[in-house]
Amino acid sequence: MDNNLNITYINIDAYVELDKYRFVYFVIMFTAYILIICSNSTIVCLIVIHKNLHEPMYIFIAALLLNSVLLSTALYPKILFDVLSEKPIISYPACLFQYHVGYSLAMAYDRYVSICKPLQYPTIMMKRNICILLVVAWILPAGQLAVPVGLSADVELCEFSFKEIICNSTVSKLQCESSRELNMYGLVCFVNLLILPVFFVLFTYIRIFIITYRSGREVRRKAAQTCLPHLIVLINFSCFGSFDVLLYQIETDFPKIVHLIMLLQSTLYHPLFNPIIYGLKMKEIYKHLRKLFCPGKTV
Template structure:
């Protein structure tokens, strides 16, 4: 629907009894919003202030947790919608939300791939580690991890801006791949192009990570028990985060097709899992499983209790 300024607006149709439970939704989402920002920011802060954490692995972890903070960019709109009479968004803002959501997801996959390479060099080529993982190399990896997905996701987002819409009600509460259901026609060429982008930003990094960790485990298996233990301690958190992220990625694709199958409330809960669960999972995983980070967290909380 277009107003006098020729702006197309989309209505979020995924809310369930928002008039009745608006304050319940708002309080729950606001608490989660604060928890995500505080938990991720705390670990980023610890990595920033402690010199013994100024290593490539921890810098990549900080970048990963920063993505979790930035992924909450959709939360203010969600919170506003819960308190609003109408849950609407301009189509251009919806596409921007789509772009940010999937760009950050792609960046997370690439960062996990970089972290896998970092662990491979550290464990399998320890003597060459200082010359390979230099500050310049780390900076290049970080820039590429942020820029490449953003540039690739900009293609479908930009082309969608000029696509004719036949539906103005989005069956969700934020703009993910359900945006495609608004469009009248999705050509075979566009479908193939989007599949190529998905392979580039998700599947290729996952395959690289699996190959790299397989190499690590094969090499460490031939060495002593202590080497295997050290490899497991540093690699396991990254693998768990990868499995979690990959499951959510598949889940995000499948949930669109399952939308007619489940009741509205079940579909709403399933949709919110994508933006609730993972940003809280990462800081817990790295805060508990990474020994050095866990040590600084305990000191921080002990100091807070003493005050």
Template sequence: MEASFNITYITLDGYIQVQKYKYVYFFIMLTAYIVIMSCNSTIVCLIVTTKNLHEPMYIFIAALLMNSVLFSTNIYPKLFMDVLSESQVISYSACLFQWFIYYSLGGSEFLLLAAMSYDRYVSICKPLQYPTIMRKRNISFILLVDWLLPVCQFAPSIALNANTKLCNFTFRGIICNSTVVRLYCVSPREQNIYGLVCLVNILLLPVLFIFFTYTRILITSYQSCRAVRRKAVQTCLPHLLVLFNFSCLSAYDILLVRLETHFPKTMSLIMTLQVILYHPLFNPIIYGLKMREISKHLKRLFCPEKII
């Protein structure tokens, strides 16, 4: 629809009986947002304020959890307004911005997981060179690239989409993602090609790199003593669990939802809630429980009387 000031609005048609269950939606989402912010922020602050956690591995974990905080902040405030409103609409420009932040942070997540796998690779396979390779300056450069590269990759795609004509103004979803292209009258071939290039650079190449590093770690651990194998399991297993979880959700979001077949609204809503509820909570739980040093400091923080 065209409103005043020539602003194009899109109706978000992904909710199920939102007027009937709006307070249920709001309570679930508000609770989830508070828990997500609390869990992720607690571990980030713990890493920042604890000197013996100022190591590359924990710095990358803090960056990954900050990604979850930014991701949720990009999504949840709009959801709160939608479920309490009579109509669920979003301007096309705001939709593109949400789409841009959504995939920029998603791309950063894969790059950060690749950086963490490289850190583990150097630590286990090249321990003598570790202090030289993983210096503070190098870590700062890696973090800068991990956050800026997806932004630079996706910005041209969003700019190209900004002037694309819409023929449909009802979006079958609750957050703006790649399926916005279904609203276009014609999906330009150049944009599809550029989107594929972004997908390869930001998702496929980091995942292949992660598989390469963990293969090398597996080979080195198998050939080493039990202590090295134990170290590899303790530090690499949480990263692999997070990678597997995020890859499965990303596969649905990027590949399955772009198929021409329309999934039932209930299934689409459930999968979207998996992305915005489950994943931002999965990271702090995994790293808080599986990383020994973080778990130890969390116990000291919340249960000091039980620490001997």
């Protein structure tokens, strides 16, 4: 703790043999960050520039990929700074801010409306409704998570070693006394922000598959090609999100290397693969990408 400035600092003790593999960590994370920024930003720019992509589905894809850019920018520079530091630390207020930003950046999907109700799609997905959904998807998590972050700001810490690469729900383990109210509120947020949306999306995908099963073979094939990759991403994201939150609830100590691998996957996986799932796999976006990078070839 810095008594002059009255700021509490936390040691980051998540990396395995940081002194030995410092530059390996840096190269991996720096390369991943550059790829994330370039790939996600390219597709977002294509959607903004080309008017034929100004449709609800592509607008939500752009918002999702923009989330990846914002989240990575909030996390990666600090991670890169940490792996090059002799003693990685973070101030407690900065840790709470990182925790709030990391959990707040969430996204909603409109796949159910677009496939299950195609005739009503123009009516349901009007410009006003799109704006409402985007605002709610960003503001609602941020508002809910502001409560535990605000209540944790003035608590006393008894532990100052943090076994994570980024600040998350387990920062509460550093507090001298565990608040029952905060624990209950955290579980409510967990259910509201992760469990309920996952069940809703799974329900809508089941409806999609039921409807397409009753349709022709070609419809089933196209629905499977479109939905299965998204469903895999959703399940993977939910598993990593659950692992991250449940770490605070369980007392089991994972081997440090296993813990680090899980943390790196949750940080690397989705920002890197979202542009492939939601970009290269989308026919119209793929056409514009080919024109951009292979201007001499016909699509």
